[in-house]
Amino acid sequence: MIEFRQVSKRFGSVVALDGVDIHFPQGSICGLFGPNGAGKSTIMKLITGINYPDQGEVMVRGAAPKAQRQLVAYLPEVDHLYPWWKLAQAARFMSAFYPDWDESRYKGLLSFLQLDEQMVIGKISKGQRAKAKLLLVLSRRAPYLLLDEPFSGIDLLTREEIANALIEGYREGEQTMIISTHEIDEVESLVDRVVFIEQGRIQLQDDAEQLRLKRNQSLVEIMKEVFRNGSQQV
Amino acid sequence: MKFDNSQPIYMQIIDEFKKGIIRAELKAGDKIPSQREYAQMVKVNPNTVQRAYREMENLGMVETLRGQGTFVRAGEDKRQEMAQEMANTIIEQFISQMRSLGYEDRTILAMLEKHLEDLEEDEEVDRV
Known part of the structure; x- marks a missing residue:
């Protein structure tokens, strides 16, 4: 379980998060939805302990994020792998660094995602690089999985492969996943919990199925309604 | 199968199995996919599939036998x-x-x- 209590975060004069309370239940796949600059990445970075809140507290399984870093696998939006690495080298680095690295899972996903260990990270397509990043994150048996914009700028077919890999690798109950994205379409049937954020404030958070039942709307439709008065990004 | 995203997905899963049973495509004793297989087949959150299966058990449509799988229970x-x-x-x-x-x-x-x-x-x- 991840809990945000009255969390605020500023970067200079920009208010990234403004007193937010968020609850990410244990064992759920949560969609973190909002336009660019809404505060999605800030939430991710607070959970990983890369950034600290100015006010309020963030708890990962009952403790401060910094103490729980080994429990969290994080896929950042930016390319964080050395372009001269072969995929195999990146995997060796990760396996040495994280005790929860699962070699057999890595091998399984490698073929599921149709990647080759000899690929040089800087020389492959954007879609393949996205898959490579995902492979390295999913090969850890981390109880918390944070994926920041895993679909951005990636073609439809590859998006589908990524969504399939997420379902394939998901361990019910034990794993909590947070996916931030614009492409709600892609994750409609993938998430069971949703958090809508805009300009650093939480507009809505609920169980996805409850929302559909209550509103007879898809998550995309709900998002449009929730953000109607907000930015034009949606 | 394609889901209507404006309706709860677990209910649509239950309806699919109901229809299968009503049309007699699924008969008592038939094995249905495991939750994991089904989640991958229809590309749906495994928690949602788990919810649908649990509900189908409560409705007496199916039963899960430990180590053997999930079977249709509904008779005529x-x-x-x-x-x-x-x-x-x-x-x-x-x-x-x-x-x-x-x-x-x-x-x-x-x-x-x-x-x-x-x-x-x-x-x-x-x-x-």
Whole structure:
């Protein structure tokens, strides 16, 4: 379980998060939805302990994020792998660094995602690089999985492969996943919990199925309604 | 299968299995996919599939035997009961939608009869 209590975060004069309370239940796949600059990445970075809140507290399984870093696998939006690495080298680095690295899972996903260990990270397509990043994150048996914009700028077919890999690798109950994205379409049937954020404030958070039942709307439709008065990004 | 994203997905999963049982494509004792297999097949959150399976067990549609898998439990009585229930729901929806358009019951019935007759004729033409 991840809990945000009255969390605020500023970067200079920009208010990234403004007193937010968020609850990410244990064992759920949560969609973190909002336009660019809404505060999605800030939430991710607070959970990983890369950034600290100015006010309020963030708890990962009952403790401060910094103490729980080994429990969290994080896929950042930016390319964080050395372009001269072969995929195999990146995997060796990760396996040495994280005790929860699962070699057999890595091998399984490698073929599921149709990647080759000899690929040089800087020389492959954007879609393949996205898959490579995902492979390295999913090969850890981390109880918390944070994926920041895993679909951005990636073609439809590859998006589908990524969504399939997420379902394939998901361990019910034990794993909590947070996916931030614009492409709600892609994750409609993938998430069971949703958090809508805009300009650093939480507009809505609920169980996805409850929302559909209550509103007879898809998550995309709900998002449009929730953000109607907000930015034009949606 | 394609889901309607404006309705709870676990309910649509249950309806799919209900339809299978009603049409007798699924019979008592038949094995259905494991939750994991099904989640991958329809590309849906495994938690949602788990919810649907649990609900189907509560409804007496299926049972899960430890180490063996999930099996259809509904026999002929249950099948008829479910068919009746689903038919009632569809009819109720139809009536309430027609009424909300302002049609009177007599007109609704007449329109339905006319429509069924037309369909029958079309089907006869197709056969010829």
